[in-house]
Amino acid sequence: MGRALNITALFAGIGGFELGLHRAGHKTSLFCENDREAAAVLSVRFPKTKIVPDVRDTDELLENISPRSNLLTAGFPCTDFSQAGRTQGFAGSQSVLVRDTLKLLERRKFDHVLLENVPNWRKLHRGQYLEEVISELERLGYHWAYRTIDARAFGLPQRRLRVFLYATKVDDPRSVLFQGDVPEADARRPITDCAHGFYWTEGTRGLGWGEDCVPTLKGGSAISIPSPPAILMPDGNIVTPDIRDAERLQGFAAGWTNVEHSRREANVLPFRHRRRWMQVGNAVNVGVSAWIGRQLSQRPETPLLSEELLEKGKPWPEAAWGDGKRRWRVDIGHWPVARKPKALATFLKYPPAPLSERATAGFHARISASSLRFPEGFKEAVAKHLGLMQAKSHPSKKSGRRTLMPLQAEAAE
Template sequence: MVGLFAGIGGLELGLAHHGWHTELLCEIDPGARAVLTHHFPDVELHTDVTRLRAIPARTELVAAGFPCQDLSQAGRTAGITGPRSGLVDEVFRLVRRKRGPRWLLIENVPFMLQLGRGAAMRHITIALEELGYTWAYRVVDARAFGLPQRRQRVLMLASRTEDPRPVLFGADAGALEIGDQEQDPCGFYWTEGVRGLGWAVNAVPTLKGGSALGIASPPAVRLPSGELVTPGIADAERLQGFAPGWTAPAVTAAGVRQGHRWKLVGNAVSVRMADWVGSRLAAPDGTTPEYLPLAPGAPWPVAAWGHNGVTQRAPVSTWPVHEPYEDLKNFLTDSRLLSARATAGFLRRTGMGRLRFPPGFLDDVESHLDRMGGWAA
């Protein structure tokens, strides 16, 4: 396989669990390249996808978690033709130059289904069909694989020779309600409070990449005791399925700021998502659902497939499996108390909007501020 926009190797690591061997990697971020060099020392590593002339002739799978900055609600939302997300066309250029790999795996944020009334998806699917691919995609939630992070991502699988539908749609377990907000830790974003909160029971909301200046943007967690803590970088790595310390080479070898590790983790592909795709590629068993036509111009659903101009929705959930769920409390080994300044700032913002908060939550926030020294602190 080949990994384009490889980040810190989430797709490659998860697929490796099922026999896929990485022949070539491409990544432009210096910190991410340091991580890849450390963990994939024998793999050819390229810097700029626009300068990559070809992929190895024997490539069976190309994986591409192409940049989401122009597609994300947290980014610029410039669209699929934006300077970063438009790089997906480089993937199509590289697979066009060869007879083509058996599989093309693309990963990105769910907002790409909505942005520009679905223009990003139309761009990608039209390009794939022009290249002779049958494509399928599914939005999946990291919690389905046991990780206490409410993280949804689009996984798109395409092939010129294989049917991607049994791989992505052959298993569906249905969404679950996880935990009890009275008894379990609950994650939220302390940087919000006016228009959003990101509240998640026995989970953290989607980990973010932080600021362009390398300033970390971790979520907060309200413990059952009422204390507020923020996960550390090692906790975040584990919440993405990596071993703690996975991104340390970004600092030790590339010399980037410590906060840049949050960007690397927040932009990464969950290892367990990739592991699930690898398991399905190895054994695409199961019964595929009855598909329904998708009218031109209709919103893109949670899952769909297409070929030769025909597009159909797949009635499946974002939870393909129910892997044993791991409680959030076990992922807070590197946490620290939320500071008085951060707590006070959050409380100020809650008074500026019209959000409704879970019963007792703001009382806990005020009590935590008192324990941290109050408004004076």
């Protein structure tokens, strides 16, 4: 039996960080989350754990944090860091909220701190936002380590790279994040051999192309319009996955965010179903957090790794650590383990929806005008799918009526 930590969870979302940590034996005593739908999911899935709404209200947090809590988690908003977002850094209104995490640490000490965000956190504006967070952790007396980890390593067909930063006052942080270094699977295959994921909302500057996997699931637009990826199936059909399969791609059980019935019984505000995509896309991957939780519980020996002194002002590498006085670059990959991969086409359990004529037409126009190099046969596959969708939606010569294919909610529009 390993060590069990008591978690205070900031920016808890739908509980991906905490669900994974629970699988390793840790427990959450307090959630902080202000999104209505995310808090609804937490209240149903973790009914015995209190939720407070505002990370900026440090006094309320301090009143509710358990005296036994010794791990602070914060998968803080990536909106202002993400390349698909605003890239405003701390000038924006969302990612800057990590400063409230640091304010809390100033007033209430935790032995362990675990943060998560997008890889652009270490790159944007020459890495100044990662520098600010790490410098403050060092000032508060923490040793720290961070590593960029891909969810694909855990057998999930989603390419999802995230930076996990672990800071501690009592352990060697390298012993948690730097376990395991497995070569990444080379999945390059023709489009007829396996399913390939991409974003139909792109096409001018990139695709988010995924070989036998979907690209990183996203939260959607600022006005809650879902943005699922498209999948080119081996048979040539182009579809979008069901929300239940998106939950599974993040390591949740199918239906994790479907709590509308429970909330209605509790006589609360209606659950906005379309925001399930946003909650899933914003979540911390459960498979990755469960692996981190096991390292926290088992407290393995610090591995021997290739390290190089990292000077302040130099670009942040994909993995690094520091003891408060010096910092080191660490040569380690994105895959701590290599679980048996699941083929994307067979991973999908629920009927996908065909990418709509409108969505396909817009995407086809963009890739036709783009100078990007696309995988062999991809443009032809998109054109064929567009033709099929147009044929199904054009008026019938016999009846004069239009026959429409079913679409997957708002996402395909």
